[in-house]
Amino acid sequence: MLFFIIRRLFQAAIIMVIVSLLVFFMMRLLPGDPILLLVTSNQKAEFTEQQIEILRHEYGLDKPIIVQYIDWMGGVLRGDLGISILNKTRVGPEMTKRFFISIHLGLLSFIIGNLVGIPLGVIAAVRRATWIDSVVTVLSNIGITVPNFWFGMILIYIFGLHFRLLPTMGYTSPVTDFWLNTRQLIMPLACLSLFPIAGTARQTRSSMLEVMNQDYIRTAWSKGLKERVVVLKHALKNGMIPVITLSGMQLSMIIGGQVLIEMVFNIPGMGRLLVTSVSNQDYPYVQGIILLIAAVVVFVNLLVDFTYGWLDPRIRYD
Amino acid sequence: MDGLTLGSAMIRKAEDMKTEDTIIEDTIITDTPFHTSEFRRFSRVFFSRGVVTFGIVIILILIIVAIFAPLLAPYDPYDTALSQVLQTPNHEHLLGTDTLGRDILSRIIYGSRTSLEIGLTVVFLGASIGTLLGLIAGYFGGWPNIIIMRVMDALMAFPMILLALCIASLLGGGLKNVIIALTIGLIPGYTRLMCGQVLTGKENDYIMAARSIGASDWRIMLRHLTPSCFPPLIVMLTMVMGQTILAEAGLSFLGVGVEAPIAAWGSMISNGRDYLFTNPLLSFSPGFALMLVVFSFSMVGDGLRDALDPRLRGIL
Numbered sequence: 357m358l359f360f361i362i363r364r365l366f367q368a369a370i371i372m373v374i375v376s377l378l379v380f381f382m383m384r385l386l387p388g389d390p391i392l393l394l395v396t397s398n399q400k401a402e403f404t405e406q407q408i409e410i411l412r413h414e415y416g417l418d419k420p421i422i423v424q425y426i427d428w429m430g431g432v433l434r435g436d437l438g439i440s441i442l443n444k445t446r447v448g449p450e451m452t453k454r455f456f457i458s459i460h461l462g463l464l465s466f467i468i469g470n471l472v473g474i475p476l477g478v479i480a481a482v483r484r485a486t487w488i489d490s491v492v493t494v495l496s497n498i499g500i501t502v503p504n505f506w507f508g509m510i511l512i513y514i515f516g517l518h519f520r521l522l523p524t525m526g527y528t529s530p531v532t533d534f535w536l537n538t539r540q541l542i543m544p545l546a547c548l549s550l551f552p553i554a555g556t557a558r559q560t561r562s563s564m565l566e567v568m569n570q571d572y573i574r575t576a577w578s579k580g581l582k583e584r585v586v587v588l589k590h591a592l593k594n595g596m597i598p599v600i601t602l603s604g605m606q607l608s609m610i611i612g613g614q615v616l617i618e619m620v621f622n623i624p625g626m627g628r629l630l631v632t633s634v635s636n637q638d639y640p641y642v643q644g645i646i647l648l649i650a651a652v653v654v655f656v657n658l659l660v661d662f663t664y665g666w667l668d669p670r671i672r673y674d
Numbered sequence: 675m676d677g678l679t680l681g682s683a684m685i686r687k688a689e690d691m692k693t694e695d696t697i698i699e700d701t702i703i704t705d706t707p708f709h710t711s712e713f714r715r716f717s718r719v720f721f722s723r724g725v726v727t728f729g730i731v732i733i734l735i736l737i738i739v740a741i742f743a744p745l746l747a748p749y750d751p752y753d754t755a756l757s758q759v760l761q762t763p764n765h766e767h768l769l770g771t772d773t774l775g776r777d778i779l780s781r782i783i784y785g786s787r788t789s790l791e792i793g794l795t796v797v798f799l800g801a802s803i804g805t806l807l808g809l810i811a812g813y814f815g816g817w818p819n820i821i822i823m824r825v826m827d828a829l830m831a832f833p834m835i836l837l838a839l840c841i842a843s844l845l846g847g848g849l850k851n852v853i854i855a856l857t858i859g860l861i862p863g864y865t866r867l868m869c870g871q872v873l874t875g876k877e878n879d880y881i882m883a884a885r886s887i888g889a890s891d892w893r894i895m896l897r898h899l900t901p902s903c904f905p906p907l908i909v910m911l912t913m914v915m916g917q918t919i920l921a922e923a924g925l926s927f928l929g930v931g932v933e934a935p936i937a938a939w940g941s942m943i944s945n946g947r948d949y950l951f952t953n954p955l956l957s958f959s960p961g962f963a964l965m966l967v968v969f970s971f972s973m974v975g976d977g978l979r980d981a982l983d984p985r986l987r988g989i990l
Binding site for chain 1: 725824825827828829830831832833835836839840841843844845846916920923924927928930943946947950951954957958961964965968969972973
């Protein structure tokens with residue numbers, strides 16, 4: 357097991373190095389120049405060629421690209437993500453602030469997805485071919501395909517504008533004003549949990565149907581066990597394995613997947629920061645954000661892998 | 675994760691995850707007499723669920739609407755009329771008009787062209803490149819496998835929409851750049867699928883036979899291995915089509931999609947945001963079209979999977 361963990365950690369480190377290379381060179385090699393953008397956006401001052409060169413030197417953008425990469429990676433390893441080109445703020449602290457907002461939403465929607473999706477799937481499977489089953493199946497098929505940014509706008513129209521029940525945008529820290537925070541989060545969370553709920557319900561239903569046909573479940577029935585015991589104690593445990601796989605995938609995407617919702621509801625999270633930074637070509641921010649999002653994905657995948665390795669010894673010996 | 679872990683993860687998933695209803699599988703195994711032709715078996719399973727037929731009908735309508743857009747649209751989608759801005763639905767404009775007085779219905783009809791064009795191009799390009807890379811990685815193993823699959827792992831470490839957003843935004847939006855961005859986002863999925871398929875497929879005896887009569891590597895890869903991987907590829911093609919159209923709409927919603935006057939559903943949804951209270955149809959109607967199309971492709975993909983190869987449940 358120890359060898360397995362070390363090997364996986366090593367592989368994860370390699371993936372992170374490749375991610376950093378990809379994002380760094382993608383930013384540098386694709387067209388666009390942040391310094392020129394900065395200069396042209398500042399209409400008051402006229403810049404001479406020399407001043408532009410000085411600016412370029414200030415941000416180290418005149419060095420050879422390999423040296424720039426090594427400088428940046430050196431900083432990242434020391435926990436310094438650099439300074440924004442556009443507004444000279446430090447990237448690290450700002451990103452941390454945004455990260456917690458995104459993770460707050462992401463984790464809540466993940467939890468809601470599982471808390472609602474799993475029972476729905478179990479009920480649909482147990483009451484197979486009844487109206488409950490049909491409703492769950494149809495709704496979950498719609499839920500995995502509905503464009504969530506569009507769904508968000510429908511919610512805004514109904515609850516925000518028509519009935520004026522909920523605030524339509526913004527994010528307040530739950531520490532400052534818990535009640536306002538809760539009211540602000542209801543609609544974004546509804547949009548963000550839609551896919552997890554639907555996906556989990558679909559997966560749970562089909563894997564429960566599979567399990568309910570097994571011989572050992574028939575044995576449980578014939579022993580005269582109550583339905584509740586058969587379903588919750590015997591079937592659910594095995595039926596959960598594929599659901600856990602799916603949950604792992606959903607968990608790894610919780611930060612990156614909410615760009616559109618952050619835009620719709622004006623939530624100052626990571627996704628929104630990425631959209632503005634990438635349009636301003638603010639290299640340090642874009643690199644930092646992508647690296648962080650990738651790190652979360654890799655970390656969650658690692659956890660899922662370890663869990664599997666622990667549950668199923670065969671996997672350790674691939 | 676390396677190639678091997680991926681392969682094992684896929685097999686693990688194939689064993690664990692059974693994504694759909696088991697009723698269909700029962701019909702395949704028990705009710706099909708062996709003299710039934712393959713096509714009849716396929717169509718019976720395929721059309722056994724009403725929702726799949728519904729999806730097919732919607733996709734056919736989409737294609738017809740996209741082809742005959744100029745005949746079907748009541749107005750020119752680019753015709754601005756400042757005297758008629760922001761009209762609510764009426765007899766002349768069934769879904770009203772937008773901020774420039776353009777007819778919403780006509781723009782939705784023309785928007786289907788944008789969606790379909792981008793969807794088809796991206797899926798075709800992504801599938802071709804991804805399949806080729808996966809074929810190479812799976813067939814040759816060793817270093818090609820390690821390099822290709824590691825890069826794909828790295829690409830898969832962020833959601834498709836983010837990757838596409840960065841690339842499209844840096845390249846500067848527009849039809850061509852959106853296609854490039856979305857294609858790059860699609861490649862890893864195909865490569866992974868194909869690599870897994872080839873890893874198991876190349877152990878077959880007929881591959882050994884082909885090699886022993888002196889077939890070249892490329893001939894084995896293209897003539898013997900690729901055709902055997904068609905069922906999962908076709909299923910993935912259909913499923914990914916909907917996601918691509920959705921991602922394209924997401925990009926144009928964020929303002930990095932196709933250029934401004936071109937009708938695209940995502941930017942129409944976005945344009946209607948400021949008028950949500952007074953004229954909700956501005957955003958709602960293109961979004962509804964989008965949802966219908968994405969839903970249809972997803973359902974048809976499900977149906978194809980059940981009819982072509984039910985073992986793929988869980989992988990796709």
